[in-house]
Every structure is written in structure tokens, then in C-alpha cells.
Amino acid sequence: MLTFIGLGLYDERSISIAGRDALQAADYVAAEFYTSYLVDATVSDLETAHDIDIDVRDREGVEQHPEDILRKAQSEDVAFLTAGDTMISTTHTDLRLRAIDRGIDTRVIHGVTAQTAASGLTGLQNYRFGKSVTLPFPYAHGAEGVPTSVTDSIAANRERGLHTVVYLDIKANRDEYLRASDAAEMLATDLEDMLAIAVARAGSPDPTVRADRLSALAEKDFGDPLHLLVLPGELHHLEEEALAALADAPADMLNAVDSQ
Amino acid sequence: MLTFIGLGLYDERSISIAGRDALQAADYVAAEFYTSYLVDATVSDLETAHDIDIDVRDREGVEQHPEDILRKAQSEDVAFLTAGDTMISTTHTDLRLRAIDRGIDTRVIHGVTAQTAASGLTGLQNYRFGKSVTLPFPYAHGAEGVPTSVTDSIAANRERGLHTVVYLDIKANRDEYLRASDAAEMLATDLEDMLAIAVARAGSPDPTVRADRLSALAEKDFGDPLHLLVLPGELHHLEEEALAALADAPADMLNAVDSQ
Numbered sequence: 001m002l003t004f005i006g007l008g009l010y011d012e013r014s015i016s017i018a019g020r021d022a023l024q025a026a027d028y029v030a031a032e033f034y035t036s037y038l039v040d041a042t043v044s045d046l047e048t049a050h051d052i053d054i055d056v057r058d059r060e061g062v063e064q065h066p067e068d069i070l071r072k073a074q075s076e077d078v079a080f081l082t083a084g085d086t087m088i089s090t091t092h093t094d095l096r097l098r099a100i101d102r103g104i105d106t107r108v109i110h111g112v113t114a115q116t117a118a119s120g121l122t123g124l125q126n127y128r129f130g131k132s133v134t135l136p137f138p139y140a141h142g143a144e145g146v147p148t149s150v151t152d153s154i155a156a157n158r159e160r161g162l163h164t165v166v167y168l169d170i171k172a173n174r175d176e177y178l179r180a181s182d183a184a185e186m187l188a189t190d191l192e193d194m195l196a197i198a199v200a201r202a203g204s205p206d207p208t209v210r211a212d213r214l215s216a217l218a219e220k221d222f223g224d225p226l227h228l229l230v231l232p233g234e235l236h237h238l239e240e241e242a243l244a245a246l247a248d249a250p251a252d253m254l255n256a257v258d259s260q
Numbered sequence: 261m262l263t264f265i266g267l268g269l270y271d272e273r274s275i276s277i278a279g280r281d282a283l284q285a286a287d288y289v290a291a292e293f294y295t296s297y298l299v300d301a302t303v304s305d306l307e308t309a310h311d312i313d314i315d316v317r318d319r320e321g322v323e324q325h326p327e328d329i330l331r332k333a334q335s336e337d338v339a340f341l342t343a344g345d346t347m348i349s350t351t352h353t354d355l356r357l358r359a360i361d362r363g364i365d366t367r368v369i370h371g372v373t374a375q376t377a378a379s380g381l382t383g384l385q386n387y388r389f390g391k392s393v394t395l396p397f398p399y400a401h402g403a404e405g406v407p408t409s410v411t412d413s414i415a416a417n418r419e420r421g422l423h424t425v426v427y428l429d430i431k432a433n434r435d436e437y438l439r440a441s442d443a444a445e446m447l448a449t450d451l452e453d454m455l456a457i458a459v460a461r462a463g464s465p466d467p468t469v470r471a472d473r474l475s476a477l478a479e480k481d482f483g484d485p486l487h488l489l490v491l492p493g494e495l496h497h498l499e500e501e502a503l504a505a506l507a508d509a510p511a512d513m514l515n516a517v518d519s520q
Contacts, residue, residue: 013281016276021273085379087381097501097505097506111372112376113386115376116370
């Protein structure tokens with residue numbers, strides 16, 4: 001049996017009780033933290049809190065060499081952990097399909113995702129979000145500025161009045177995390193200087209949620225990662241109230257959006 | 261303090277450990293189950309598992325008469341529970357804003373949502389979903405068939421190659437839950453007879469995930485609620501493999517989508 005368990009967003013207590021129980025019952029526990037990571041728990045914190053040993057795998061150890069994981073899962077209970085929800089990432093769908101191909105039972109225990117938190121923390125309604133995008137570091141993208149695929153998706157969402165979650169690049173192996181301020185500066189260059197919401201440390205007890213024009217967000221320091229941005233489309237009245245109360249949105253920016 | 265806690269999707273163990281700890285520390289616990297509910301836990305199950313008392317509120321008791329909740333939250337630790345994630349629903353954003361307006365500290369402890377599960381269980385990539393829609397019962401919609409707003413959103417997503425989550429109507433007070441088979445029949449009338457994926461009991465240990473043309477899904481019984489449908493847009497190769505392995509998608513339907 002191979003059970004994919006999402007750890008949620010923040011620390012060793014962000015996992016569901018069902019996930020924790022499955023984790024503790026497993027004979028072998030593998031994890032990866034290169035697609036995302038827990039903001040406030042080390043591997044050692046997880047091991048201590050749940051009284052388990054964790055075998056942390058790098059990208060190569062998951063994507064190129066998952067043989068020993070699959071072999072163990074043929075006869076034992078194996079748990080595979082990631083931050084957020086495990087099945088959001090293509091990599092792990094591939095691992096699941098390889099397991100099924102060998103006749104291994106698989107199961108998914110979901111975790112809270114940044115998408116859920118982005119909607120909940122901003123007060124923007126989940127059914128009014130369009131396609132999400134990821135903004136890469138310029139060096140990862142191979143060019144300055146914002147990829148056309150990102151600006152095109154944002155524009156297509158806005159044409160339909162929809163909000164966009166902008167995930168920010170994570171290079172965990174280099175300990176680099178694109179900051180909301182840097183992302184806002186990049187976007188302000190390629191888009192109009194529109195209203196945006198910076199969300200820092202979603203899922204933590206004390207997340208930062210701040211709405212302002214992109215050029216103003218570019219000047220701010222939102223503290224420790226992880227960060228993301230939300231670019232709102234048309235705002236309903238309650239959404240405007242939420243951005244004012246939860247994210248300190250400037251009144252003139254809300255009026256500007258409202259009158260579009 | 262007013263803490264909004266998402267219970268997740270399935271039973272009393274779907275809540276995060278952080279959520280459970282906050283729940284148990286609360287002086288007063290209110291909950292509503294009219295926007296959604298836990299598939300396999302009664303209120304009594306929740307009370308027993310977490311050793312708490314829960315005051316279940318109906319819609320009027322949350323939206324029209326939240327006075328006593330707010331009054332308690334001014335001096336005590338109050339927890340407000342829903343299935344899924346609490347802040348996904350407009351109602352509860354309103355309650356949060358009322359609390360903030362009175363100077364009450366608020367906090368959100370997120371829960372797993374059906375959106376996360378829909379992506380994870382089907383193997384469709386989360387950043388390739390467009391706007392979600394909700395399909396109402398015809399009697400709730402006030403007309404036969406599928407509202408134009410729903411078919412328009414599905415069409416707009418498909419034009420961009422994006423997948424659509426179709427949430428199915430819940431009338432918890434009447435114990436009515438729109439079934440995936442009935443929804444597929446409604447959609448097959450108003451859309452072409454396209455590939456769709458039925459997901460039943462997302463978040464449970466044994467969810468059903470089945471891909472087929474709408475007219476074929478309309479003939480099936482997916483068992484106990486809750487159900488939802490996913491209408492895929494363009495499918496990448498790995499997504500096709502996932503639908504074949506995880507959802508038993510007919511090979512000819514995958515080729516049909518692929519060649520569009």
C-alpha cells in the first residue's frame with residue numbers, strides 16, 4: 001500500500017488527524033520538500049511530533065529512482081509526504097500511476113492547499129477564481145520580466161471578471177523563494193499598476209494579507225516566506241468589504257475596481 | 261476571539277491537528293451543516309471524538325441572528341465549524357467581518373476543500389482548472405435544465421483548454437444532494453455528450469472516481485453523497501494516463517479529447 005499524505009501548509013500540526021494516524025501506522029515514510037515545504041516545521045520537528053523516521057528524497061530520488069519506494073510498497077505500508085496536498089504536483093501523479101501499474105494499492109489523504117488559503121484569507125469567493133499561474137524567477141524562466149503565458153492567463157481571467165492566484169517560484173534546494181514584493185515589482189512592469197493582494201505565511205496562526213496597488217506592494221516587506229499574490233477581477237460588494245477589513249485595501253483602489 | 265475551523269471533507273478525523281486543538285480549547289463551539297456536511301460523521305460523532313459540545317445553527321441562526329456568537333466571542337474563545345474550509349462560503353466571510361467590526365480577533369484554521377480533492381483524485385493538474393460552477397436542482401434554479409451561466413462558464417473554460425469543477429447542489433435541510441448521474445443527464449442534454457469524471461465521496465478512504473461520456477455516467481449509480489463532476493478541457497499526456505488508470509476512462513474518449 002502506498003498512501004500519499006498532504007501535510008498542509010504550516011507546521012507539524014497542519015496535517016489531518018487521519019493523515020497523522022496513517023503516518024504513524026506506516027512501515028516506511030518518505031517525503032519530499034522540493035516542490036514546497038512547511039513554513040514552521042523542520043523534518044526533525046515532524047519526526048519528533050509524530051514519533052516517526054522520515055526518509056527525505058530529492059527530486060532525483062523521487063522522479064528518477066523511486067524503485068525502493070515502490071518495492072517496499074508492494075509488501076509494506078508506505079507513506080509518501082509532501083507539504084500542501086500531495087496530488088497537486090504532476091510528479092506525484094506519476095509516482096501513483098507507477099504504483100498502480102505494479103498492482104500496488106494507493107490512497108490519498110488530502111492536505112490544505114495554498115489555493116484554499118488564498119481564497120479564505122482574502123475573502124474572495126472561490127468560485128470567482130480563474131486559472132492559477134506560477135511566476136518563475138527570471139533566471140529560471142531564462143529571460144527578464146514576466147512570461148507571456150502568465151500575463152495572458154491573467155488578462156484572460158480579468159476579461160471574464162475572474163481573480164487569479166499567482167504562485168511564486170520556489171527553489172527549495174537553493175533556499176530561494178520569490179517574494180511578493182519582488183513579484184509585485186515584476187508584474188507592475190508588465191501589467192498596469194493594478195490592485196493586488198499579497199498573502200504571506202498562509203496557513204500560519206498569523207498570516208499577513210495586504211491589498212494595495214502593485215507598485216506599493218513592491219515597496220513592502222512581507223517577512224518570512226512563503227508568499228503568493230492574488231490579482232482580483234471584478235469585486236462583488238462583500239469582497240470589497242473583505243479586502244478593506246482583512247487586507248487594509250485603500251478605498252480609492254476599491255472604487256477604481258468597482259467602476260470598471 | 262472567533263476562530264473559524266474547517267472540518268475537511270469526510271469524518272471526525274478529517275480536521276487538522278491544529279484545528280482539533282483549537283476546537284478543544286474553545287469555551288463555546290458553534291457549527292453549521294447547511295452549506296455542506298461531513299459524509300461519515302454525525303454531530304454526535306464529532307462531540308464524542310473531540311470531547312466537546314457543539315451548538316448546531318441553521319441558516320437563520322448564522323445569517324440573521326449571530327448576536328450571541330459575537331457577544332460570546334468578545335470575552336471568550338469561540339470556535340465556528342463547517343465542513344470543508346469555513347471561509348469558502350460568503351456567509352462566513354460576512355460573519356468574520358461583523359466580528360472584526362466589533363474589534364473581535366478572528367483567525368482561520370483551514371480545512372481540505374472539494375476543489376483540492378477534485379484535482380488530486382482525478383490526476384488533473386490544479387493550475388489547469390478554470391472557474392468552478394455549481395449546478396442547482398431544477399426546482400431551486402426555477403427552470404428545467406442547466407442555467408446559462410453554468411454552460412457559459414464551462415464553454416469559456418473549454419475555449420481556453422481548461423478543466424471545470426461542477427459542484428452539485430446541496431439542500432441539507434431537505435436531505436437532498438444532487439447526484440452525479442442526474443447532473444450528467446442534465447448536462448448531456450445541454451452540452452455535447454462529452455467526457456466527464458464523476459467523483460463520489462471525495463476525502464473518504466474509498467472514493468469513487470469514474471470517467472466516461474456524460475450519457476454513460478447518467479446511467480450509473482455512484483452510491484452515497486457527496487458527488488461532484490469534473491469536465492476536462494485539453495488533456496496533457498500524463499492527465500490522460502491518470503484518467504485511464506484512476507478513473508477507468510474509455511480509451512476512445514481520451515483519443516477524442518486529445519485530437520481536439
